[in-house]
Amino acid sequence: MNDRETDRLLVDRIQHGDKQAFGILVVKYQRRLARVVAAIIRDPTETEEVVQEAFIRAYRALSGFRNDSAFYTWLYRIGVNTAKNWIASNHARLSKTISVDEDEGDYDDIVEQCSDTETPEMLLMSKQVVETVNAAVAELPEEMRTAVTLREIDGLSYEEIAGVMNSPVGTVRSRIFRAREAIAAKLRSFGYANAAGRG
Numbered sequence: 001m002n003d004r005e006t007d008r009l010l011v012d013r014i015q016h017g018d019k020q021a022f023g024i025l026v027v028k029y030q031r032r033l034a035r036v037v038a039a040i041i042r043d044p045t046e047t048e049e050v051v052q053e054a055f056i057r058a059y060r061a062l063s064g065f066r067n068d069s070a071f072y073t074w075l076y077r078i079g080v081n082t083a084k085n086w087i088a089s090n091h092a093r094l095s096k097t098i099s100v101d102e103d104e105g106d107y108d109d110i111v112e113q114c115s116d117t118e119t120p121e122m123l124l125m126s127k128q129v130v131e132t133v134n135a136a137v138a139e140l141p142e143e144m145r146t147a148v149t150l151r152e153i154d155g156l157s158y159e160e161i162a163g164v165m166n167s168p169v170g171t172v173r174s175r176i177f178r179a180r181e182a183i184a185a186k187l188r189s190f191g192y193a194n195a196a197g198r199g
Contacts, residue, residue, distance in 0.1 A: 003070075003072075004070045004071070007025065007070065007071035007072065008067055008071070010022075010024055010025055010071075011025075011062060011065055011067070011071055014059075014062055015062060015063060015065075022059055022062075025071070025075075026055055029072055029075055030051065030055075032072075032153075032154050033051050033054060033055075033075065033076065033079045034047055034048070034051045035149060035153050035154065036076055036079055036080065036083075036146065036149055036150060036153075036154065037050050037051050037054065037079055037082070037083045039137070039145050039146060039149035039153075040080065040083040040084065040087070040142060040145065040146055041083050041086055041087060042138060043090075046086065046090075050079075050082055050083055050086050051079070053082050053086075054075070054078050054079040054082040054083075057078050057082060058074075058075050058078050061078070069163050070160065073156075073160050073163045073164055076150065076154075076156075076164040077163065077164045077165075077166070080146060080164055080165065084142075087142075132186055132187055133183055133186070133187065135186065136182055136183040136185075136186035136187070137149070137179075137183065139182070139186075140179050140182060143165070143167075143175055144175045144176075144178055144179040144182075145179070146165060147161055147165065147172055147175040147176050147179065148175070148176050148179035148180065148183075150164060150165075151176050158172050158173055158176075161176075
């Protein structure tokens with residue numbers, strides 16, 4: 001049974017009154033949704049609250065969910081919309097900075113691509129690459145940042161991202177391409193010529 005079928009069974013149980021089944025979906029998707037929300041609002045102190053609000057909205061709307069799309073595509077769409085609503089109502093307070101998690105950079109896979117050995121010099125370079133990539137992502141326009149996060153961190157297909165963002169697939173591809181180019185340019189400016197770019 002694949003993820004979509006498992007989610008469909010859980011949704012069916014929730015729609016028939018099994019509230020504990022929703023807890024399973026929360027555990028399954030909370031961290032992934034938090035990454036998406038954090039990429040949009042760029043306020044780490046508010047991410048948890050926005051994610052909780054997204055799950056509350058999802059729970060309230062589940063009675064109308066008809067499995068026309070995968071549950072996580074539907075949930076991410078709610079998460080993206082909740083984050084955008086938060087931005088609209090808190091615009092004056094938004095911070096223009098983004099925090100970098102020392103232990104878990106958002107783009108650790110890029111670090112893996114550019115480090116061959118674990119010498120102190122390579123470890124330092126790896127940390128610098130993560131910081132550079134996170135800074136580049138933070139500077140992207142919201143739509144590009146969301147698209148590249150859904151693709152590179154959560155591994156969604158272009159079609160799934162189009163569903164989440166209510167955008168044509170071609171637009172999604174363009175946003176991701178431009179985001180990757182911006183990240184690669186930032187890395188090149190720091191001397192990491194081969195550190196970016198995924199299919």
